[in-house]
Structures are given as structure tokens and as C-alpha cells.
Amino acid sequence: MTSPRGNGRGASSQRGPLTRREVVTAALALVDADGVDALTMRRLAERIGVYPTALYWHAGNKASLLAAVCELAHSDMELPPVVGGPPWHEWLRSMGHAARAMLHKHPNIAPVLASQLQVTTSSFPLSESVLAVLHGAGFEGERLTGAYNTVIGFLFGWLFGELASEPPEADEDWTSGFQRKLRDIDSDAAPTLAANLPVLANQAFMLRWESGRRRPMDRSFEMALDVLVAGLAAQVGHEQAVGG
Amino acid sequence: MTSPRGNGRGASSQRGPLTRREVVTAALALVDADGVDALTMRRLAERIGVYPTALYWHAGNKASLLAAVCELAHSDMELPPVVGGPPWHEWLRSMGHAARAMLHKHPNIAPVLASQLQVTTSSFPLSESVLAVLHGAGFEGERLTGAYNTVIGFLFGWLFGELASEPPEADEDWTSGFQRKLRDIDSDAAPTLAANLPVLANQAFMLRWESGRRRPMDRSFEMALDVLVAGLAAQVGHEQAVGG
DNA sequence: ACCTGAACACCGTTCAAGT
DNA sequence: ACCTGAACACCGTTCAAGT
Numbered sequence: 001m002t003s004p005r006g007n008g009r010g011a012s013s014q015r016g017p018l019t020r021r022e023v024v025t026a027a028l029a030l031v032d033a034d035g036v037d038a039l040t041m042r043r044l045a046e047r048i049g050v051y052p053t054a055l056y057w058h059a060g061n062k063a064s065l066l067a068a069v070c071e072l073a074h075s076d077m078e079l080p081p082v083v084g085g086p087p088w089h090e091w092l093r094s095m096g097h098a099a100r101a102m103l104h105k106h107p108n109i110a111p112v113l114a115s116q117l118q119v120t121t122s123s124f125p126l127s128e129s130v131l132a133v134l135h136g137a138g139f140e141g142e143r144l145t146g147a148y149n150t151v152i153g154f155l156f157g158w159l160f161g162e163l164a165s166e167p168p169e170a171d172e173d174w175t176s177g178f179q180r181k182l183r184d185i186d187s188d189a190a191p192t193l194a195a196n197l198p199v200l201a202n203q204a205f206m207l208r209w210e211s212g213r214r215r216p217m218d219r220s221f222e223m224a225l226d227v228l229v230a231g232l233a234a235q236v237g238h239e240q241a242v243g244g
Numbered sequence: 245m246t247s248p249r250g251n252g253r254g255a256s257s258q259r260g261p262l263t264r265r266e267v268v269t270a271a272l273a274l275v276d277a278d279g280v281d282a283l284t285m286r287r288l289a290e291r292i293g294v295y296p297t298a299l300y301w302h303a304g305n306k307a308s309l310l311a312a313v314c315e316l317a318h319s320d321m322e323l324p325p326v327v328g329g330p331p332w333h334e335w336l337r338s339m340g341h342a343a344r345a346m347l348h349k350h351p352n353i354a355p356v357l358a359s360q361l362q363v364t365t366s367s368f369p370l371s372e373s374v375l376a377v378l379h380g381a382g383f384e385g386e387r388l389t390g391a392y393n394t395v396i397g398f399l400f401g402w403l404f405g406e407l408a409s410e411p412p413e414a415d416e417d418w419t420s421g422f423q424r425k426l427r428d429i430d431s432d433a434a435p436t437l438a439a440n441l442p443v444l445a446n447q448a449f450m451l452r453w454e455s456g457r458r459r460p461m462d463r464s465f466e467m468a469l470d471v472l473v474a475g476l477a478a479q480v481g482h483e484q485a486v487g488g
Numbered sequence: 489a490c491c492t493g494a495a496c497a498c499c500g501t502t503c504a505a506g507t
Numbered sequence: 508a509c510c511t512g513a514a515c516a517c518c519g520t521t522c523a524a525g526t
Contacts, residue, residue: 053522054490117411117452118418132436167360181368204371205393211361
């Protein structure tokens with residue numbers, strides 16, 4: 001009950017003063033393992049083997065700790081090289097896959113990234129790369145802003161949607177109730193939905209009961225990338241360059 | 245301190261037993277006014293003029309109350325008519341504007357919708373409409389699923405990003421620190437970013453310190469819609485139909 | 489500088505009891 | 508059926524005190 005250090009994290013926790021990096025790493029590990037709701041100052045402190053209030057000295061309050069956790073997860077994303085790299089549409093596809101890989105590695109952090117503005121700090125390299133690639137594709141000035149916002153908003157928005165939180169397992173009522181409502185859909189009121197239920201149920205947004213962490217939406221993501229790239233190409237007059 | 249009803253909500257609260265609808269409406273009003281963090285069972289109860297535990301009888305626990313709040317907000321979205329309506333690309337634009345109007349009417353609920361899977365219940369009419377329109381545009385089977393996921397994921401993902409939560413006002417440190425970091429960007433490491441800062445600062449994802457609730461991203465949204473529609477057109481071979 | 493230990497104001501939720 | 512009232516187990520955070 002009294003919680004001095006030492007039994008906290010096995011071999012990896014060295015002696016010596018606790019460091020900020022150690023706190024943030026432990027917090028990300030906790031989120032990855034048990035979800036973002038499991039991240040409480042008290043629980044994290046216990047896991048590290050320290051008193052809760054000690055965390056405040058290193059990581060500030062919970063909000064700034066969470067921001068640091070997001071930043072750490074974000075740093076796991078490897079950007080494709082821009083100079084001497086592939087043509088812009090291929091680069092965007094690589095970047096999309098890199099972003100998706102990072103988020104699937106830390107799916108529990110996705111809802112946090114999706115809802116907060118603050119966590120964007122230190123993603124300047126990503127911004128610069130996307131901007132450079134789009135500039136190279138022919139976008140300038142306000143249209144560069146628009147294209148950039150389209151790419152970031154569409155891509156990350158789609159991925160955050162794929163990785164949305166599932167209801168807590170306690171709520172099996174919801175899952176079974178939703179499945180029943182889906183099965184009982186009126187084919188008069190919703191004919192297209194009813195007719196295509198086999199390819200839609202649990203595979204499409206707003207029609208699924210499992211998150212993309214459990215059920216990755218691989219093919220839909222590829223098609224989304226196709227649409228994004230082709231749409232940008234149309235904006236810049238390179239329709240023929242990207243293929244269907 | 246003792247909190248019987250009557251002084252709770254002025255004239256609008258009739259006598260008689262509390263109803264579920266009344267609870268959910270009051271909860272949405274509280275979220276709209278003060279943000280989702282302000283929605284606690286105890287505070288809501290006090291506002292209605294009832295004991296906290298009374299809410300559980302009508303609305304279940306907090307998670308299901310929040311789901312009901314999302315559903316209520318969602319019901320504020322007016323779908324454009326499908327049969328006898330405009331061509332598919334114009335319909336998609338109208339739907340996009342309707343979704344945006346709804347979310348800008350309840351911006352504080354956007355982060356919840358962005359992060360949770362559960363809140364999708366009873367959006368079957370929206371799903372059916374989008375599916376019908378895309379089917380009419382020529383998508384079938386698995387490609388229909390892909391196109392549907394592209395539309396929903398891109399559109400709502402973009403809008404949730406626009407309306408992300410700002411840091412609490414207490415955190416003026418973050419805002420000013422972020423602005424400084426943006427101003428001090430190294431034009432060697434990030435030349436495109438540095439050169440285009442005037443059209444990017446506070447107007448682009450990951451480069452802004454204010455949310456779209458305060459600073460709507462109107463023009464970028466229009467361009468995003470252009471890209472989405474043109475990209476879908478390319479998928480189905482109607483490139484010439486939608487215009488640039 | 490770094491951390492303990494107590495304390496404060498708040499949560500969501502359960503449950504027995506009232507009417 | 509509908510709500511009260513007390514109680515429980517948890518929070519985040521502050522602050523004085525130790526070393």
C-alpha cells in the first residue's frame with residue numbers, strides 16, 4: 001500500500017530520480033494496454049511506484065500529460081522522404097499508410113487525437129512535408145491551404161473514424177440490440193441498405209458494432225485513398241497522371 | 245440545498261413526473277451551453293431540480309445519456325430529398341452542408357461523435373440516403389461499401405476535425421507558446437510552411453490554435469467537397485459531369 | 489530539486505427506503 | 508412507478524512539509 005519505487009516496473013525502472021520521459025512512456029503504455037479511460041493520475045502513479053502527486057512535478061496536470069502521450073505516439077510515424085521521392089500522388093499514398101500504421105499501433109489514442117486541437121504540437125515536419133508535396137503538385141496560395149486541409153482533414157478524419165471507441169464490454173445490450181435493429185431493417189423504408197446488408201453490416205461507418213481496431217477496413221481505406229488522389233488530381237489538372 | 249422541482253427550469257418545466265425526453269433535452273442544452281465536460285449527472289440534476297439519482301431511472305447511466313444526447317443533436321440534421329432530387333454530386337454537396345450546419349449548431353457534441361462508435365444508432369435514414377445516391381451514381385456491391393465509407397469517413401471526419409475542442413481557456417500558455425513556435429519556424433527546415441505562413445496560420449489543421457467553432461473553415465470545406473465529388477466521379481467514370 | 493502525505497472538492501453509481 | 512437520501516469507491520489537484 002505504501003508505494004515507494006522499486007517494485008514498480010520490473011527491470012526497466014532504474015534507480016535515480018523519476019524523469020518526465022519515464023512518466024510519459026509509462027502513460028502511453030497504460031493507454032495502449034487498457035485504454036484512455038484507464039489513464040488516471042493515481043493508477044499511473046501506482047504503476048510507476050510513486051505517489052500520485054509526484055507526477056505533477058514532471059508532467060504537469062493530466063491534460064498536458066495526455067498531450068505529451070499523444071506527441072509520443074505521433075512520433076512513431078515515419079514520414080516518407082520528400083526530396084527525390086516518388087511523384088506526389090504516390091507520396092500521399094505512402095503517407096496515408098504510414099499514418100494508418102501509426103494509429104493502428106496506438107488505437108486507444110485515436111479518440112483523443114480526434115477530439116482535441118491541442119495535440120497537434122510538433123507535427124510541423126508532417127505539415128511541411130504535405131505542403132511541399134502539394135506545392136510540387138501545383139497548389140499555391142489559398143488553394144494550397146485548401147488542398148492541405150483536404151488531405152489532413154480527410155485522411156486523419158477517416159482514420160479516427162475507423163478507430164473509434166467501442167462501447168464498454170459491459171454493454172452487450174447495445175451490441176445485440178444494434179444487430180437486431182440492423183437485421184430488422186424495413187426494406188421498404190431503406191431498400192438500398194436492406195439489399196446490400198451483407199457487404200455493409202459491421203463493415204461500414206454507422207452500420208458496424210466493432211471498431212477498426214478489431215476489424216480493419218483495409219479495402220475501404222484503399223478506395224478512399226484513390227478518391228482523394230483522383231480528386232486532387234482533378235483540381236490541378238493532372239487527371240491522366242494517377243490512373244483509376 | 246434541498247432540491248425539489250419547481251425552481252429548476254423556469255416556465256418550461258411543467259409539473260408532473262419527469263420524462264426521459266426532458267432529461268435528454270436538458271442535457272443537450274447543458275452541453276451546448278457549457279461543453280461536454282460540464283455535463284455531470286449531479287450538475288444536470290441540480291439544473292433540472294431533482295436529485296442526481298433520479299436521472300438514472302429515466303436515462304440510464306451517463307454513457308447511455310450521452311448517446312441519447314448525440315442522437316437528439318443528430319436528429320437536427322435535415323436530409324436533402326433523394327427521389328426526384330438533384331444529380332448525385334449536387335446531392336452530396338447538399339448533404340455535406342446539412343451535416344456541417346447541424347454540427348456547427350452543436351459544436352460541443354462533435355468531439356463525442358468523433359470518438360465513439362456507439363452514437364451511430366438511428367442514423368439509418370442517413371445511411372440509406374447516401375447509399376441510394378451512390379447506387380444511383382453507379383456503385384454496386386463492394387465498391388458501394390467503399391464509396392459509402394469514403395463519403396461518410398471523409399465528410400464527418402473532416403467536420404469533426406474542424407470542430408475539435410480547444411484547450412481550456414486557463415491554458416493561455418499553450419496558445420501563446422504555440423503561436424511563438426509557429427512564428428519561429430526555421431525556414432531552412434520547413435521552407436514551404438514558412439513561406440506560406442500567412443495563409444496557413446490559424447487556418448489550417450495542426451497549424452491553428454482556435455477551433456472551427458470560432459473560426460469556421462468555409463473555403464477549405466468547399467474545396468474538400470470539390471475533391472470528394474471529383475474523386476468519386478473519377479471512380480465511376482463521370483469525370484466530365486461534375487465540373488472543376 | 490524532488491517527493492511524500494494529507495486534504496479538498498468533486499465525480500458516477502448502487503441501494504435501501506420512502507410515497 | 509417514481510424519487511429521495513445516504514453511502515461507496517473513485518477521481519484531479521493543491522499545498523504544506525519533508526529531504
